[in-house]
Amino acid sequence: MALLEIIDVHAYYGHIHALKGVSLTVDEGEIVTLIGANGAGKSTTLKTISGLLRPRHGAIRLAGEDLVACRPHDIVKKGVSQVPEGRQVFTRLTVQENLEVGAFTRSDPRAIAEDLEQVYTLFPRLKERRNQVAGTLSGGEQQMLAIGRALMARPRVLLLDEPSMGLAPVLVDAIFEVIERLHREGTTILLVEQNALKALQVADRGYVLQTGQVVLADTAEHLRLNEDVRRAYLGIT
Amino acid sequence: MGERFRAALRPAVVVGLVGGVMALLLSLVGMVNAFAGRPIITGVLSMGHTLLFLTALVTGMIAARRVLHASRGAGRPVALPGAALAGLASGFPLAVLVLVGQVVNLRAVLQNANPVLYGLLTFGRDPGAGLPQLVLAGALVGSLGGALTLLPGRVSQAVVAGLGTMLLTGLFAELLQGILWDLGVPAATTRLFMVQKGLTVAGALVTGAAGALVQAVWASQTPKVRRRLDALPPERRRRVNVALAAVGLAIVLWLPQVLGSFLSYVLVLVGLYVLMGLGLNLEVGWAGLLDLGFVAFFAIGAYTLAILTSPETGWLALTFWQALPVAVLVALIAGVILGVPVLGIRGDYLAIATLGFGEIVRLLVGSDWLRPLTGGSQGIAHIPRPVLGNIALIGPQQIYYLVVAGCIIVWFVATRLRNSRLGRAWMAMREDEDVAQAMGINLVQTKLLAYGLGAGFAGVAGAIFAAMIGSVFPHSFQLIISINVLALIIVGGMGSIPGVFVGALFLVAMPELLREFTEYRLFMYGGLLIAMMLLRPQGLWPEPTVRLELAESEEPEVPARVTAATSPGQGD
Numbered sequence: 001m002a003l004l005e006i007i008d009v010h011a012y013y014g015h016i017h018a019l020k021g022v023s024l025t026v027d028e029g030e031i032v033t034l035i036g037a038n039g040a041g042k043s044t045t046l047k048t049i050s051g052l053l054r055p056r057h058g059a060i061r062l063a064g065e066d067l068v069a070c071r072p073h074d075i076v077k078k079g080v081s082q083v084p085e086g087r088q089v090f091t092r093l094t095v096q097e098n099l100e101v102g103a104f105t106r107s108d109p110r111a112i113a114e115d116l117e118q119v120y121t122l123f124p125r126l127k128e129r130r131n132q133v134a135g136t137l138s139g140g141e142q143q144m145l146a147i148g149r150a151l152m153a154r155p156r157v158l159l160l161d162e163p164s165m166g167l168a169p170v171l172v173d174a175i176f177e178v179i180e181r182l183h184r185e186g187t188t189i190l191l192v193e194q195n196a197l198k199a200l201q202v203a204d205r206g207y208v209l210q211t212g213q214v215v216l217a218d219t220a221e222h223l224r225l226n227e228d229v230r231r232a233y234l235g236i237t
Numbered sequence: 238m239g240e241r242f243r244a245a246l247r248p249a250v251v252v253g254l255v256g257g258v259m260a261l262l263l264s265l266v267g268m269v270n271a272f273a274g275r276p277i278i279t280g281v282l283s284m285g286h287t288l289l290f291l292t293a294l295v296t297g298m299i300a301a302r303r304v305l306h307a308s309r310g311a312g313r314p315v316a317l318p319g320a321a322l323a324g325l326a327s328g329f330p331l332a333v334l335v336l337v338g339q340v341v342n343l344r345a346v347l348q349n350a351n352p353v354l355y356g357l358l359t360f361g362r363d364p365g366a367g368l369p370q371l372v373l374a375g376a377l378v379g380s381l382g383g384a385l386t387l388l389p390g391r392v393s394q395a396v397v398a399g400l401g402t403m404l405l406t407g408l409f410a411e412l413l414q415g416i417l418w419d420l421g422v423p424a425a426t427t428r429l430f431m432v433q434k435g436l437t438v439a440g441a442l443v444t445g446a447a448g449a450l451v452q453a454v455w456a457s458q459t460p461k462v463r464r465r466l467d468a469l470p471p472e473r474r475r476r477v478n479v480a481l482a483a484v485g486l487a488i489v490l491w492l493p494q495v496l497g498s499f500l501s502y503v504l505v506l507v508g509l510y511v512l513m514g515l516g517l518n519l520e521v522g523w524a525g526l527l528d529l530g531f532v533a534f535f536a537i538g539a540y541t542l543a544i545l546t547s548p549e550t551g552w553l554a555l556t557f558w559q560a561l562p563v564a565v566l567v568a569l570i571a572g573v574i575l576g577v578p579v580l581g582i583r584g585d586y587l588a589i590a591t592l593g594f595g596e597i598v599r600l601l602v603g604s605d606w607l608r609p610l611t612g613g614s615q616g617i618a619h620i621p622r623p624v625l626g627n628i629a630l631i632g633p634q635q636i637y638y639l640v641v642a643g644c645i646i647v648w649f650v651a652t653r654l655r656n657s658r659l660g661r662a663w664m665a666m667r668e669d670e671d672v673a674q675a676m677g678i679n680l681v682q683t684k685l686l687a688y689g690l691g692a693g694f695a696g697v698a699g700a701i702f703a704a705m706i707g708s709v710f711p712h713s714f715q716l717i718i719s720i721n722v723l724a725l726i727i728v729g730g731m732g733s734i735p736g737v738f739v740g741a742l743f744l745v746a747m748p749e750l751l752r753e754f755t756e757y758r759l760f761m762y763g764g765l766l767i768a769m770m771l772l773r774p775q776g777l778w779p780e781p782t783v784r785l786e787l788a789e790s791e792e793p794e795v796p797a798r799v800t801a802a803t804s805p806g807q808g809d
Contacts, residue, residue, distance in 0.1 A: 050675055076677030084675055090668035093661075101665045104658065105677035153677060 001064060003028045003188055004049070004080075004157050009058030011048050018044045019055070020212040026157060026190050031183050033191040033199040033220065035233055036209035042192040043085055045209070046159045049190075050082045051075040062156065077105040079156030083163060087143040091135030095126050098134050098145055102152030112152070119148040122178065140171035147178065151187075158182070160191045164198065176202055196233040200224045208233070248303040249319035253326025253379070256296030260289050261330040264358070266760065267349035271753045273357050276435030277407030284408065284753075285357055289331070293375045296327045297382025305386075317383045324379015328372035331358050335368060391456055395449040402448025407436045409750060416495055489641060493634040502633035503749045505705065508640030509698045510745045513722045514729070514737035515651045516694025521723070522732030522780075523660060524687035525667025527588045530595025531722050533575070534568045534692035536714035538699025540602055541567040543617040543709045544610060550617060557623035561700050568696025569689045571598075576688035580681060583670070595719055603711030616710035623704050636705045643697050651734055654690070663687055721745070724762055728769055730776025739778045 002025035011019040019041050026032045034042045047053040049060055051072035060067040067075055081102075090098050099119060103112045120127035123144045129137060134145055143163055150158055160179070164172040172195065180202050183189065193199035200206055200220045208216035208229060216223065223229050263269055273285030300323030301316045335355050337343065343350035359367025385393040406413060410431040417427050430440030466474060493501040513535055520526045544550050545560035555563075579590045602611045611617065623630045623639060630636050654660050662683045665673040674680050703709050721744060729740025744762070748754045754761065769776070 052671060052675065071679070072674045073677045073679045076675070081677075082675045084672050088669055088672045090665050090672070092668055093664055097661060097664070101661050101673070101676050101678075104662060104665075149676070 002026060003063055004190065005059070005061045006045070006049065007059045007061075009045070009048055009055045009060065011044055011053055011055045013044075013053075018212055019048065021058070022209070022212070022214055024207050024214065024217070026188060028188055029183075029186050030205065031179070031189045031191055031203045033193055033196075033203040033206045034209055035193060035196040035199055035206060035223075035229075037232075038194075039211075040209040041212040042209055043161055044212075046082065046161050046190070046192055049075075050080060050159060073105070076153055079154075080159065081150040081153035081155035081157075082159040083143075083146045083150045083161060085161040086165060087139070087146045087163075089134040089137070089142050089145050089149070091133065093134055094131050095134055095137070095145055096130045098149050099126075099152050102149035103154075105153055111154075115152055115154060119151055122151075122181070123148055140167055140174065143167060143171070143175060144178070147175075151182075155187075157188045157190060160189060160193075162192055162194060164193065164195050172198065196229070197224075197235075200234075245304050245307055245315045246319055246322060248307050249300040249323040250326050252300040252303055253296055253323030254330070256292055256299075256323065256327035257330035259296075260292045260327055261334060263288055263292065264331065264334070264354055265347050265349050266757070268757055268760075269357060270349055270351075270354055271756065273353075275408065275751075275753060276410075276433070277404060278438060278441045279432045279435035281438065281441075282407075282435075283357075287404065290374070290378045293324045293327050293378040294382040294385075297321070297324045297379030298386045299323075299382075300379065301383035301386040313387075316387055317380055320383020320386070321376045321380035324382065325372055325376040327379065328375030332368045332372055335359060335364055339364060391453070394456060395453045398452030399445040399447075399449030402451075403436070403441050403445040406444045407441065410435050410440075412500065412750070415497065416500075419495060419497065490638070493637045498633055501637045503746050505633050505637050505640050506749060507741045507745045508637070508644050509702055510722060510725060510741040511644050511737055512640075512647055512698035512701075513695045513718075514725050514741055515647050515734065516691040516698075517722045518726045518732065518734070518737050519651065519654065519663070519694070520687050520691040522726060523655065523667065524663035524684065526684065526687055527584070527591070528688075528691070529588050529592040529716075529719055529723065530575075530598070531591075531691075531695060532714050532716065532718040533595045533598035534572060534695035535699040535702070535718060536598050536602060536709075537571045537692075538564045538568040538696030539703035539709045539714070540611055540617070540699075541696070542700040542703045543620050546704075547617045547620045549612070549619050550610070554621075557621065557700075557704050561697075564700040565693050565696040568699065569693035572688040572690070572692025573685045575692070576685040580684055592716075592719075595716060599711055599714050599716075602714070611711075614711060616708055616713075618708035620703055620707050620709070622707070630704075633705070636701065639701055639704075643701060647694050647697060648734065651694075655734065659683070659686060720762075724766060727766065728777060730779035733776060733778055733780040736776050736778040736780070740776070743777070 004026040006022060006024050008021045008023050009019050010017070010021055022041065022045055024032070024034075024045075034045060036042050044053060048055045049067070051067065051070055051074075055068060058068075062075075062078055062080060065078065067078065067080070070078065090101065093101070096116075099116055100112075103115065106112055120130070125141055126145055126148060129141070134142065137145060147160070147163065150160075163175050163179070167175065176198055179189065179191065183202065191199055191203060200223055203220040206218065206220050206223045207214050208223065216226070216229065218226070224234070269285040269288055271285070272288055273283045275284040276282070277284055277287055297320035301320040304316045304319035305313065334343075334350065335358050338350055338355050355364075358371055360370055361367070362370070385396060388396075411434045414427050414431050418424065428437075430437055430443060436444065466477065469477065492504065496504070513531065516534070517528060517531050520528050520531075541564040542557070542560050545553050545555045545563055546557060548554050575591070575594050579587055582590055601607055603614050604611075605613055607613070623636075628635070630639055662673065662678045665676060665678060666680065666683055670680060673683075702713075706713075725740035725744045726737055727740075728744055729736030729738070744765075748758050748761075
């Protein structure tokens, strides 16, 4: 059984039918990527998983447990944590305070302290700036902080929403290195990305979304070689 | 040369005229007249004149800065004459007013344009002699302002401190005199420095010099002392802190003995506003929930205590101590009840909704419908005084201790909350509700706790207020209290706990002590808030992280930005 299952999910913004029956699965230890154009429903899919948008129809399950009826904070507690789009860190809190908020659903101070050290090992820059207000970090550092904050919840599934958005190429590479490293360490990741080429390089499998529907699902390698995908999303003719 | 000179002096004249219009406004709203009865230096300088001089001083400071700026450093030799010119110019609108006033009777339209004002503006002489003197005084004070800008920071700080000390001691000379007499200082000694309501010239010189000296010593010694303190081992540093806290507490406890009944009453008011300020600070400063109806919880605390203790309502006639926890609890529940309907409302809309809540509570307690419970517009009287052991806490000097105890407890709770999980959740929510939710924070619970606890703090203040006054009336709970509390946390520094204390001292004690001020309270609030937003938006005593943020943003962050922005282009 897949760790995260999304079955025929329909979601609306007011009257706009944003997701028209999306189904996908993520297995334990996998990186699965959602690619697609603007407005295809990638971020909306993540929002329905994390409970910020309630689907009108369909099922979302984590290890067989229903998530649709849960409130957002309970979903975090069950093990789904999100790196929101546009690296929304808490700008007026310090780096360390941001990370502590990430561990909000947990109560064991020893384990939290251990994970804090781990995040600092993963991102030494953050350790240097632990007492600095997050709003003063550079874009790349803020993205690292957002990822670190999500990891502090010790998630079973990590949802990454456009981690490379608005970053310089060097920093994009750094972020993807981190994603690969998390993958090697066994973290399960659902990755939404505009940068389809990068995403398909690190992912195991991928889904192509178009106007709220899954139009293609395959291994990342096959998608990379697929003619339509190459033309539409990789900019290669 | 002439060209450059003129270019440099232009801004000075403009600033001067703006300052003059400001002085004109202060005169025409009647502040100069109202304050004229309050001497700073008896027979020499009144508060009314000081107001005008302060305007000229600030005008001179700004003018000097503008001149320096306009001529890109080349104007340094012109800066001082520029400031003098600005001060001179600031006197002109006033002179024009007096001259026009001689011919036309302006009183029909401008109530305060009366002979008394003209007399003040001409220093009691006829216009021919007085007006040149006025304009000249403006030029002198303006050049002092310019000198303050040009002098090295330390010197001008000392001068400002000296003038400030003189001004404050002069303003409160009458109160100070009383305190000194109570302390056993013979009247013969105080008379050297203070007569009637103001300072003597000797007193002015002594206090001014003392203020300047203290500031100078403070500025030169503080870094050294701080460095030595930092060098101490933590164990000893803790001991120093404990000792300082003990001395502070001893002074706080000793104060009412020295200050007497009136000043103790003022401090009690300050304390009540501190209690409310800490509560509202929790809602607005930490959780980011703007609340304009905060007086509601103060009222609910006061009324609950009144209903439970007063024999008039014939309910329970509990003692103060029995009723206090109930009052706090009821206020807390009221906070939660307010919270439920406004859970989904943010920002401006929330401000309006809470504003409505405050008015609803005031109207309800005064309504005929609740008359059997709250006494309608007649309120509830005969609230018994709190009794501690066998001492009845009757006057402000005794209630003071109750307020201090309340403040210490609430301060302690607030400090603990700030660094708790809940405090973090509030601040995360303030920054971004959606992201906070995505971090696993239960928004409903977190918001309701903010409203409830904030309201509880106000409930403590309300209960003590009711017990001190001995009666409660609907008109004691006007919107202005909500505004005062909000203003004091803004002036003190949003989210800062010490800021609440500073803000309350500043905004509550000052108007009480300057009774002439009462009429202009809102005017001054408006001016002060605008000035704060322009000059010191972080507040008088900001939160450490805000300070950190501002300090960081002054660092050259630009290079990092530039590389981030340009490197994609290089990659192409």
